[in-house]
Amino acid sequence: MIVTIDGVAASGKSSVASGVARALGVPYVSSGLLYRTATLLGLEAGLHLSDAASLLACLEKRPLRLEALAEGNRVWLGDRELTGDLHSSRVDQGVSVVAALPEVRAWVDAQLRALPEPFVAEGRDMGTNVFPHADAKFYLTASPRVRAERRAQERPEDVPAIEAALVERDRRDTVQSAPAPDARVIDTGPLTLDGVVGTVLAALPTRRA
Ligand SMILES: Nc1ncnc2c1ncn2[C@@H]1O[C@H](COP(=O)(O)OP(=O)(O)O)[C@@H](O)[C@H]1O
C-alpha cells in the first residue's frame, strides 16, 4: 500500500506523514529531504545550484543514505548525519532552484520508486508524478500566515520574514505542486495535528497497510 501526502511548504506534510505512518506501522519517506540533501551538498561543494551535471556527479559519487523511519527521516553521508543541516535558511533559499532541475528530479524519483511497499510518501508530486497509482492521496494546505506561525516555532526568524520566504517558495514550486485530481485536499489551518492525522486515517480505503 502506498499513501501519498503532498502539499505546500510547511503545511504539515512531514508531521502528518509521520503520524499516519506510525498509526499504520509502516515507514514514511520525505522526498523534500532528498531535494534538500542535493542542495546542501551543492552549496558545500561550491557549485552553481543550476549546474545539473556537476550536481548529479557530486550526488552519485557520495555514499548517501535516507533512513526512512516512521518517527522521522534521517539522511547520512557515510558516518556524517546531514539531517540537522537540511532545514537552514540557505538550503530553504536554494532548494527550489535544485528541485527545478529535471536531472535531479529523476535522481530523487528513482530512489523513491526503489522503496519496498508499504509506505507513506510526502512531498509535492508524490500523487501526480511519482506514485500516480497510490492507494490513497492527500494534499495539505493552510494560509501563508498560519504556516509561518508554525515555522516560527522551529526557526529563529520572525513570522513576516518566514511568511515572505514561504510565499516566494510556493511561487517557485508551483509547477510540481499541483494536487492530483484524485487527491483529497485538507485545509490544516483549523485543525490540530492529531486532527489532520485522524482525517487522513479515516479516509483510507482500508486500515490495512
Ligand atoms: N494542524 C496542523 N497540521 C499540521 N502541522 C501542524 C499543525 N499544527 C501545527 N503543526 C506544525 O507545523 C509545523 C510544520 O510541519 P511540517 O510537518 O514540518 O511541514 P512540512 O513537512 O509540510 O514542511 C510542525 O512543527 C508541525 O508540528
Ligand SMILES: Nc1ccn([C@H]2C[C@H](O)[C@@H](COP(=O)(O)OP(=O)(O)O)O2)c(=O)n1
Ligand atoms: N516531491 C517534492 C518534494 C519537495 N520538492 C521541493 C520543493 C520544496 O521547496 C523543497 C523542500 O521540500 P520540503 O517538503 O522538505 O520542505 P517544505 O515543506 O517546503 O518546507 O523541495 C519538490 O520539488 N518535490
